[in-house]
Amino acid sequence: EELATESDLVIVATPIAETPKVVSEVAGLMREGSLLTDICSVKEDVVDVMKSVKTEAEMVSLHPLFGPGASDLRGKDIVAVPVKAGKAYRRLKARLLDMGARIVEMKADEHDRLMAVVQCLSHLTVMSFLFTLSSLREFLTEDVRTPMFSHMLLAGKALLARDPDLYGEIQVHNKYASIVRERMLEVCRSLDVALSAGDAKVVEKKFSEIGDMFSKGERDKAYMLLYKLFEEEQR
Template identity: 30%
Template sequence: MAKSLGLIGCGAFGSFMLHHIAPFFQVRIYDRFRDLGPIDQSYKVEVGTLAEVAAAEIVVLAVPVQELGAITLEIAPYLRPGTLVLDVASVKLKPTEILAANLPTNIDIVSTHPLFGPQSGKQGIAGLNVVICPIRGERAGCVARFLKEMLQLNVIESTPERHDREVAYVQGLTHLIAKILVDIELTDLQQTTRTYDLLMQSVEMVRYDSEELFQAIESINPFVSEAKKRFFDSARRLESRLSRHAPAPSAMEALV
């Protein structure tokens, strides 16, 4: 008989997850901010109360990092001894501290970060990367085997600190650049290069990410400030170098 799995949070990523995990578990979902009727019908899962969803054998928290503190305190009384709790947050140090502090000691914890989303995974997730950070208990190996064998993902085991140090560049800078390009509003350009097209493809992958996700990536990861400083310092050096080679005013006037 399939294990029961409770999914708390059915936003963009939580809903995306259901397509991949619903075939393997008896899934019950909860989200206080959404009408879950359409999701219930699409994936043949049950909608439950917070207490009912938290009573599952496996509980997945797919809420914004900013809500993890409150939701872990709410579900703690409903979790059964031996429950496996996972999160899918895009940063790890702060969420894992929250999970370890707020959940009972008889609860196993494995923190995960799927390095893809609804846009980058819309053609399939096989071969894409997912990070797992064992926090409490001995079940990280079981999680890794499921992700590898059932979902065909490439599993990377890490510590929360190593994860956040690397992702400060992998996501911190790429999402920052994407936001800048979205703000510039480059549209209807016909004379593009392959390099430009690839750049805009990466922008489209994160264009519609929530503001909560962007703020988590940029503000909650403690190593992003260093990455941003290096980026902007380099941009200023490049701007200075280019300005030294700019045509003198007289040369510009001659070209007019």
């Protein structure tokens, strides 16, 4: 509490469920001209608290879209949800931009909808791959890999290196995550029904449906990068 009253900048970094309460407690302690932020992965609840609490401090909810593995801020995205922004936030924003970060400002609801795809879907995909792989250990009689399998393994190992509670909390506390999970299950069920019926062409059909998401140049570049990463692993 003493630090909060004396600090120019306070960053709340607590489990998602606890962040709104901590922000509420700290906000009233801070002085005029200071800045209160959090780095919570889900924004609606904490931003609602920021909007309702009485404080002399500025308040902006931040979400760095990277973890402690980052060596610097160059090219890294940070989402900002300004609630009560002024000079202190502008100074912090300028400093982050000078360090190479990309600041993307949006509303809390927009953030949570976007993160349901960017985080919840990607985490779910990798977790599903890992848990399925673990259930098929009897199939893994030899250590052989394709570039795609190797890349999926890399993502899985990286996921396992971090806090599992965070992945669970993001799924539970983002109200849009259940929509994303259900959509993914629908896609898997649809593919399973078609492939079980012998319809190999369903993959070509699905490819054509999403063809406009990425240009041919993007697809070709991704393919070559995948092989480059795979070959670098072998050196």
